[in-house]
Amino acid sequence: MARKEQSIAEIDSNTAFRTAGRPVRDRTLSDRAYERIVSMIVLGEFAVGVKLPTEHVLSERLEVSRPVLRQALKQLREDGLIVSRQGSGSYVQRRPDGSVLDFAPVGSIADIQRTFEFRAAIEGEAAFLAANRRTDRDLQKLQTAYDELDRCVQANELGVDADEAFHAAICEAADNQYFTSARNSMKANILTGMNLTRNLSLTMPTSRLELVQGEHLAILKAIKASDAEAARLAMRVHVENARKRVFDGA
Incomplete structure (x- = not known):
């Protein structure tokens, strides 16, 4: 029997999949709800300090179930855009700059934020190992990428290629091909995030x-000094800060 291919509409409608008796979270619907609320906050429909509509009202407006809406609201809290007050509801805490909607591809913001979570885990450990295993050649590649980033900062250039080269060199210096493979599997998403933040x-x-470059310098110094714990921490702080900078206030 020929295998039937599901349409996007059919996939979106299947919100009740279960695995081992536990519901699988529908990322597609919750991501859409998340991004629509982000847009409403950016465009000023929900101002800073204003209470969001109730879950019932929001779920009807966004045409999603309340469990799906709660997933979206959870992500908004983690991103620092809203804050929950017990017994009162959710309030807008921060309004991102409108440019985020200009530079981020449509429907990509949720993926960009999750890519940063992936990077913090993978690249943090890669930096830890790089500090222990780096060779003189690795250090030269890192220094070259860092110097090019410095030039981009001074020339007010985007510098995505140099940024990518710096981070890729750290995974190579970890001397474990699986770090590079894992990162390469997400390269398109990573470049999208770098392009947005820069x-x-x-x-x-x-x-x-200059602040971002200072974070790169902290990573470079820790790896040069073979301080593995400091390298891991510096990388995780840098990537987490990049995630937060997506939603810096207007």
Whole structure:
């Protein structure tokens, strides 16, 4: 019997899949709800300090179930856009700069944020190992990428290629091909996130890119010093800060 291919509409409608008796979270629907609420906050429909509509009202407006909406609201809380007050509801805590909607591809914001979570885990451990295993050649590649990033900052250029080269070199220095393979499997998503954050930084004062470069320098110094714990921490702080910078306030 020929295998039937599901349409996107059919996949979206299947919100009750279960595995081993436990529901599988529908990322597609919750991501859509998440991104629509982000857009409403960015466009000022929900101002900072304003209470969001009730779950019942929001779920009807967004045409999603309340469990799906709760997944979206949970992600918004983790991103620092809303805050819950017990017995009162959810309130807008931060309004991102409108540029985030200009630079992020449609429907990509949730994926970008999850890519940062992936990177914090993978690249943090890669930096830890790189500090213990790096060779002189590895250090030269890292220094070259860092110097090119420095040039980009001074010239007010985007610098995505140099940023990617710096992070890829750290995975190579970890001397474990699976770090590079795992990162390469997400490369398109990673580049999308880098392009977004660096474009957003270019709309800010030069001090923003200098701050980011300072984070790169902390990683480089820790790896040079063979301080594995410091390298892991510096990388995780850098990637987590990048995730937060997506939603820096307007």
